[in-house]
Amino acid sequence: MTSLITIENIEIKAGDKPILSVPRFELRQGEVLGVMGPNGAGKSTLLKTLALLAPPGRGSVFFQGQEVGDVLALEVRRKFAVALQQSLLLDTSVYHNIAIGLKLRNRSRKEIKEKVAYWLEVFKISHLSKKHAYHLSGGEAQRVNLARAMILEPEVLFLDEPFSALDFPTKVQLLKDMKQVVENTKTTTVFISHDLVEIKYFTQRLIILMDGEIKQSGPTAEVLSSPNEAAAGFIGEWSELLS
Numbered sequence: 001m002t003s004l005i006t007i008e009n010i011e012i013k014a015g016d017k018p019i020l021s022v023p024r025f026e027l028r029q030g031e032v033l034g035v036m037g038p039n040g041a042g043k044s045t046l047l048k049t050l051a052l053l054a055p056p057g058r059g060s061v062f063f064q065g066q067e068v069g070d071v072l073a074l075e076v077r078r079k080f081a082v083a084l085q086q087s088l089l090l091d092t093s094v095y096h097n098i099a100i101g102l103k104l105r106n107r108s109r110k111e112i113k114e115k116v117a118y119w120l121e122v123f124k125i126s127h128l129s130k131k132h133a134y135h136l137s138g139g140e141a142q143r144v145n146l147a148r149a150m151i152l153e154p155e156v157l158f159l160d161e162p163f164s165a166l167d168f169p170t171k172v173q174l175l176k177d178m179k180q181v182v183e184n185t186k187t188t189t190v191f192i193s194h195d196l197v198e199i200k201y202f203t204q205r206l207i208i209l210m211d212g213e214i215k216q217s218g219p220t221a222e223v224l225s226s227p228n229e230a231a232a233g234f235i236g237e238w239s240e241l242l243s
């Protein structure tokens with residue numbers, strides 16, 4: 001698989017405290033990458049660095065082999081979409097929440113209408129189209145949030161714990177639907193989660209981040225079943241619970 005985003009010699013600090021230190025990492029075209037690690041390990045900081053939402057501090061970010069400076073960052077960022085745990089929907093209908101990204105891109109009314117209808121259907125929320133976004137359940141709101149991201153047809157989708165606030169049945173259904181969406185669209189995806197079951201089901205490759213460093217990376221099943229010494233303290237305890 002070819003590299004889509006590469007980061008090199010990334011050193012990010014908050015004051016004097018190092019929060020991310022990555023000599024080199026490649027996000028591969030078409031992969032679904034999981035990111036796990038304890039609270040404060042630097043997962044969101046890594047996601048923001050890959051998504052060009054935070055300056056890389058010291059170091060470089062490359063998109064398709066080309067180094068991304070300030071000018072190119074604006075253009076490349078339009079190829080990305082981000083969905084967080086909180087859906088942060090706008091004070092308007094479900095329809096308009098999903099349409100907003102295309103409106104900002106000056107797409108025609110016809111295209112917007114067709115695409116919103118398509119993604120409403122994919123996420124099984126067509127019946128909610130006219131409903132106000134603030135009157136949705138948590139699961140419905142997250143479906144709107146994900147539809148809003150996918151309608152942009154992103155080259156990379158960044159997901160920061162999008163399912164963690166949902167109850168178990170809601171989460172299972174949305175995880176299944178989202179996996180289908182990512183597979184059908186072949187969208188390169190970065191998925192942060194604290195949930196080993198989600199990671200196992202949804203991702204192909206996994207990195208374990210601790211103290212701002214990538215301690216292990218490899219196929220998800222392999223990392224989970226054979227954590228190295230550095231990652232074992234974190235993964236080992238999880239695996240015990242599931243065995």
Ligand SMILES: Nc1ncnc2c1ncn2[C@@H]1O[C@H](COP(=O)(O)OP(=O)(O)OP(=O)(O)O)[C@@H](O)[C@H]1O
Nearest residue numbers: 014015018019037038039040041042043044045046
């Ligand atoms: N803007 C900031 N200013 C100061 N410290 C920050 C800033 N952003 C992050 N940090 C610190 O950097 C470290 C890594 O934060 P980050 O949010 O990336 O961790 P995380 O692994 O995503 O954590 P969690 O699982 O709790 O969401 C933490 O110690 C956090 O307090």
